[in-house]
Amino acid sequence: MPEVKILEEVxxxxxxxxxxxxxxxxxVLSPDRINSSGYHPAIVTDMEKCTGCGYCFKICPEPAIEIYK
Amino acid sequence: MKKIFGRPAGLTETLQRYCPGCGHGIVHRIIGELLVKLDIRERTIGIAPVGCSVFADEYFNCDMIQPPHGRGPAVATGLKRTRPECIVFSYQGDGDLAAMGTSEIIHAAARNENITVIFINNAIFGMTGGQMAPTTLPGMKSTTSVKGRDIEKQGYPIRVCEMLASLDGPYYLERCAVDTPKNVIRSEKALKTAFMNQINNKGFSLVEILSMCPTGWGQTPVQAKKWLGEAMVQYYPLGVYRDRSKEEK
Structure with missing residues (x-):
């Protein structure tokens, strides 16, 4: 089962x-979480559905996303 | 659990100081991955431009030089000729390459220097505050064209790939974008080809990458991503403009 980890500080x-x-x-962008730079980081709503395609990682400019499989 | 996607070893751990939604980070990540995949990190010399990515030397985990504005291809020529065993890439923005460095890029391409040029086109001068660049689209607003670029007064934009394709020199020219995962994957392939051409001593490769500048365009990151796909791609069509490896076959 793939797992997406979002580095909230990045x-x-x-x-x-x-x-x-x-x-x-x-x-989705979290409406209630906030990091030390003042940004609302992205969060995963339902990890069960993740297919591990890596599209979120490909488009992430930081990259603040890690995918484990 | 094995990490299948993550920050590549070709990038340092330094947090990038780009605005949210800037396309530079995506291209940095692609280059960082290629340095490791092609096993060239130890012998690569990168050339940072003047512009937002002037601090690229802190982000790439390879040797870097930062020359004066627009002189990337000239410095790359010198480096490659004196150290032919090194892989030399010049990373430039549109203010750097299409404004101040126009003569350098044209002559480096005409001479078919064995270097790789990565040209980030975001249609604006980002670092200095969103002024009009040579690549700003007709009618596009910037801080020095507040009513939109007027082609009667400010002339037409420069299409760099088409301009260089009129020369016999360059080996490989391609224009890509980084607005969707599909286009990012296409950019990865184009950059890999550009580096492979240099490793195989083929000659001059330039990959133009259309990138978003939400701050300079006065849009949110998501709006900027959509605008790139709708307006910019129409004026700057994506595709391969020169690939002499196909002509050789």
């Missing part, structure tokens, strides 16, 4: 991964 909350990139649409 994420700048651009929202690229949350915008029509994830084929199963499980990434």
């Amino acid at each position: 994420c700048k909350g651009c929202g690229f991964c949350c915008d029509n990139v994830c084929p199963v649409d499980i990434l």
